[in-house]
Amino acid sequence: MDNFTVGIVVFPGSNCDRDVSWALEGCLDIRTKYLWHESSDLTDVDAIVLPGGFSYGDYLRCGAIARFSPLINALDEFVKSGKRVLGICNGFQILTESGFLPGALVANKNLNFICDDVELDIVSSKGGWFNNGDEKQTIKLPIAHGEGRYHCDSDTLKKLLDNKLIALRYKNNPNGSSFDIAGITNEKGNVLGLMPHPERACDETIGGTDGLFTLKSLILK
């Protein structure tokens, strides 16, 4: 595992790339490498994080333009190979826009940009992204988004429920998301998208460590 490297994708407008790097390198001693969005060479990396931010200024729709970058085009093969991809906030929006995850993220119900800590229920252990092996089924993570309201049609919701693809649900839904959804996985479990920021909850001095488990699980096979 010594050479395990997590690629952190940098788009014009990404702003959580360094936070993710700090959390992985500084808190977990996991090697990282920044991947510029124009690169399509993923041979050096074993897992990928699509960080938060405002890729391409959120023009048109959040994540809509990023979807056409060479790196996202190369991601299809990476995901099919079973390697792990974590999309946080804007990264989650990119994963839905590009079809790696179902549904879409739209403007918060109250139209506010919400910056807060939220309580989340761990719903599914699919992919091993969350620690629900013990009694602690609830975690607290920060959110910071204006367009985080998860939306999908009823058929998609049924599919998510039937296949246990809902990873996280808000305890007190802050943004109007369907079924209180805060994070979902793909069917294989190797792709997770979530609106909360685990990288901002990796050290007690900044308010908690509930994000560590998810980032650490990037190294799972």
Add this chain to the structure above:
Amino acid sequence: MDQFAVKVFIRLRPSVLDPAGEATKSASIKLGAEGIKSLRIGKMIEVKIEGNGENEVREKIDLLCDRLFANTVIEDYEYSLEKL
């Protein structure tokens, strides 16, 4: 080559809540406008495009709408086309 002016209208699907539309509706009522039953906000994209005839241009616009301009999970689109 013919040139066309295309106007693409993108709307949130009826099942998707439009909070910006709701806020604008509320402001419209505060302004004194009466009788507003519904107000929803969409987008309009204007494109000038060349192609060999209307059918070819429609194919290009369909692709653009379906893959880029609209996210069909949450949005519907329609467009009008005028030969220049």
